[in-house]
Amino acid sequence: MKKITLEHLSSTLFVSLVLFGLFFVTHPKKSAGHLPPPAVQTLNALELDTDDPFQYQLFRDMAASFAGRDSSRFLAYWQQMRQLRKAQAQLTSGAYRRKIASRIPPGTLLGMYFNFIWVYLLVIAFTYYGVQTLGTYLFLKYKQHQPADVVKIIATARRALLKSTPDNWKSFWRSCAVVLLKILGYFILFAPAYVIAYSIKSDFNTESTLFMILLGIISNGVLITYANKFYHLLLSESRKGYVHTAIVKNLKHEFRIGGRQGISWRALFALRKNFSGHVLQHIFMNARFQYLATFKEQAAFIITGLIIIEMALNIHGHLSYELLQQLLYRNYDLAILIIWGIFLLVKATEWATDALLFRIKKRLGYQ
Amino acid sequence: MSAFFVRFQQLADSLLLRLNHLRKRTANGLLKAERSMQRLTRFPAPIYFGLWVGGLFLLWLWDVLFLNAPERHLLEIAFAHSLLIAMLVVILSFLLAWAAAYLIEIFSDRKKTAAAGVIHFCLNLIRSLPQIVGVLLGYVWITYRIQTGHISGTGSMLWMSVFLALFIFPEVVALLRERIAYFRQSDFFNAMRVSGISEWRIINYDILWKNSRLHILNKMIAVFSSAIFLQCSVDFIVSVGLSTRISAVNLPVTLGSLLANIDSKQDILAIGYSLSHPAYLPNLFFRHLQGISVALVIVFTLFSLYKITNALAERFHL
Numbered sequence: 134m135k136k137i138t139l140e141h142l143s144s145t146l147f148v149s150l151v152l153f154g155l156f157f158v159t160h161p162k163k164s165a166g167h168l169p170p171p172a173v174q175t176l177n178a179l180e181l182d183t184d185d186p187f188q189y190q191l192f193r194d195m196a197a198s199f200a201g202r203d204s205s206r207f208l209a210y211w212q213q214m215r216q217l218r219k220a221q222a223q224l225t226s227g228a229y230r231r232k233i234a235s236r237i238p239p240g241t242l243l244g245m246y247f248n249f250i251w252v253y254l255l256v257i258a259f260t261y262y263g264v265q266t267l268g269t270y271l272f273l274k275y276k277q278h279q280p281a282d283v284v285k286i287i288a289t290a291r292r293a294l295l296k297s298t299p300d301n302w303k304s305f306w307r308s309c310a311v312v313l314l315k316i317l318g319y320f321i322l323f324a325p326a327y328v329i330a331y332s333i334k335s336d337f338n339t340e341s342t343l344f345m346i347l348l349g350i351i352s353n354g355v356l357i358t359y360a361n362k363f364y365h366l367l368l369s370e371s372r373k374g375y376v377h378t379a380i381v382k383n384l385k386h387e388f389r390i391g392g393r394q395g396i397s398w399r400a401l402f403a404l405r406k407n408f409s410g411h412v413l414q415h416i417f418m419n420a421r422f423q424y425l426a427t428f429k430e431q432a433a434f435i436i437t438g439l440i441i442i443e444m445a446l447n448i449h450g451h452l453s454y455e456l457l458q459q460l461l462y463r464n465y466d467l468a469i470l471i472i473w474g475i476f477l478l479v480k481a482t483e484w485a486t487d488a489l490l491f492r493i494k495k496r497l498g499y500q
Numbered sequence: 501m502s503a504f505f506v507r508f509q510q511l512a513d514s515l516l517l518r519l520n521h522l523r524k525r526t527a528n529g530l531l532k533a534e535r536s537m538q539r540l541t542r543f544p545a546p547i548y549f550g551l552w553v554g555g556l557f558l559l560w561l562w563d564v565l566f567l568n569a570p571e572r573h574l575l576e577i578a579f580a581h582s583l584l585i586a587m588l589v590v591i592l593s594f595l596l597a598w599a600a601a602y603l604i605e606i607f608s609d610r611k612k613t614a615a616a617g618v619i620h621f622c623l624n625l626i627r628s629l630p631q632i633v634g635v636l637l638g639y640v641w642i643t644y645r646i647q648t649g650h651i652s653g654t655g656s657m658l659w660m661s662v663f664l665a666l667f668i669f670p671e672v673v674a675l676l677r678e679r680i681a682y683f684r685q686s687d688f689f690n691a692m693r694v695s696g697i698s699e700w701r702i703i704n705y706d707i708l709w710k711n712s713r714l715h716i717l718n719k720m721i722a723v724f725s726s727a728i729f730l731q732c733s734v735d736f737i738v739s740v741g742l743s744t745r746i747s748a749v750n751l752p753v754t755l756g757s758l759l760a761n762i763d764s765k766q767d768i769l770a771i772g773y774s775l776s777h778p779a780y781l782p783n784l785f786f787r788h789l790q791g792i793s794v795a796l797v798i799v800f801t802l803f804s805l806y807k808i809t810n811a812l813a814e815r816f817h818l
Contacts (some may be wrong), residue, residue, distance in 0.1 A: 144621065248579060269580045281544075282540070287530050323806065332768045352804070358806070368814075429627075430627075430671075437633075444740075445736050456633075460640055479629070
């Protein structure tokens with residue numbers, strides 16, 4: 134356990150040091166306390182045009198005739214006056230004002246960060262449940278050895294043509310509707326969040342958090358990708374020898390949903406899934422253990438999805454939207470701070486997953 | 501009059517007979533179709549590939565008929581650019597992954613743990629940064645370089661692929677290392693080593709080429725899909741969120757940036773409108789084609805690629 138913690142801690146420290154170095158390099162310097170020398174202030178008050186070569190030449194000649202060899206000091210004053218003018222021009226420019234206005238206080242940023250963590254935890258909890266439920270459902274459907282949807286449509290159409298009864302036509306239309314709904318469902322699950330979001334509403338605000346959570350779960354292919362991964366884990370587990378041994382030893386092994394020998398809907402949708410007495414229990418437990426190993430990857434994918442949602446939908450007052458704004462107005466120091474926060478969140482998830490796996494392995498006697 | 505009725509009845513009977521015959525023939529045809537579909541669905545990857553290509557072709561035909569030429573041209577360019585970038589990402593991520601995996605294996609084999617550790621460390625660092633953040637920072641750098649005149653519009657595509665590949669390739673490294681580790685445990689690895697066959701040949705030819713081609717192909721399709729998704733998302737974000745700066749530079753048009761157009765957004769919004777006003781639904785296929793086409797290309801591509809990888813994995817137990 135110490136090794137795991139040390140590994141994560143070292144990379145976190147390394148990245149934190151690099152990011153803090155970059156933060157201090159890009160952090161704007163305070164110049165309010167450094168007033169220019171009185172001579173430069175007096176020169177500036179004369180309202181000379183620093184870009185006019187004639188005025189510069191005149192000033193140079195005057196400095197040479199008054200100060201002789203010491204004239205370089207006055208020429209330095211001219212340069213300082215130019216810099217002062219430049220700084221004053223920058224301060225009054227629209228871009229600079231916007232840059233300053235877009236800077237947010239650290240307290241507000243921290244609030245956004247906690248809000249992001251809260252949303253992330255909710256999405257991760259829902260996807261954890263959703264992945265296992267959908268994956269198990271897909272597995273059960275596969276085990277029922279049902280023909281493909283297109284084959285079902287053709288078969289029901291043939292039956293209806295041969296014997297034109299209302300029931301036969303009903304089953305044909307039902308199988309068509311199921312396929313259409315499946316296609317629609319797949320399109321929603323695979324659609325990037327912004328496609329779904331903009332097809333529903335055009336403006337998003339801070340009150341859109343619930344909508345954001347829903348998008349984080351169902352869109353960007355997160356749920357279907359990992360449900361499919363879980364389904365494949367279940368599938369490969371079900372081909373192992375211990376499953377056949379369990380079947381021989383008379384454990385329930387019907388993969389029907391419902392019925393005395395099958396899996397009940399309640400067990401399938403339960404928060405803590407328990408299929409005791411059925412061979413699926415062992416397949417499920419082993420698959421879940423392997424799934425936990427891929428959880429780090431899923432967490433990073435979820436964070437990517439949430440960032441995409443906040444940025445693409447321009448949800449004001451949210452962390453990723455602010456990251457985009459700070460990049461836009463070149464407040465790189467604040468952008469680095471936000472990236473550091475996101476990095477810490479990923480690292481914390483990685484550490485938590487590794488720690489959980491370590492505990493499970495220890496309990497099972499692998500460590 | 502009665503002759504007319506007799507003739508009418510004869511005609512009706514013959515029509516019914518023909519209809520019955522047609523129904524039976526259709527049913528027989530459907531039976532054949534059912535059997536061949538049953539055969540085909542045992543390995544549906546080529547079907548999904550055909551569906552993807554065919555679906556995109558049908559969409560293009562529809563656009564030729566109903567979408568105005570300038571917008572269609574823009575859509576074609578965006579699709580070509582997105583496809584090109586995704587292809588480059590596939591090539592670059594494979595090369596990067598292969599180099600990283602091979603170096604780790606060689607360093608570990610020669611007990612140079614520090615060197616292998618450095619590569620591991622770098623890979624972990626890349627994994628710890630969400631892909632979208634890394635790619636977005638890359639895009640900021642690209643726009644800066646375009647503004648300073650160091651990168652041309654076309655050259656930026658190559659850089660986009662480099663940044664995308666940089667944040668995708670660790671997934672491929674994991675697969676390659678997993679395959680190598682799996683075969684290292686088996687006897688044939690040591691048997692080949694004692695037979696004097698070089699490690700280069702064992703890893704690259706015997707393990708990766710002869711025994712892992714399908715795994716790599718499947719992963720590369722997934723990488724292609726990830727590249728399309730990430731690229732579209734970043735382009736969308738950049739076009740929506742960083743628009744004031746991007747307007748000054750010329751980033752190549754892609755599916756994501758085309759979707760971020762105000763016209764496309766209006767088209768997408770029309771989907772929601774037609775849900776509450778079903779009578780408006782037909783307009784989606786004629787008046788809102790640009791946005792709908794872009795969204796459909798993205799979603800349909802992601803869906804088809806998922807189905808292809810899934811079918812490959814199931815068929816070959818990958």
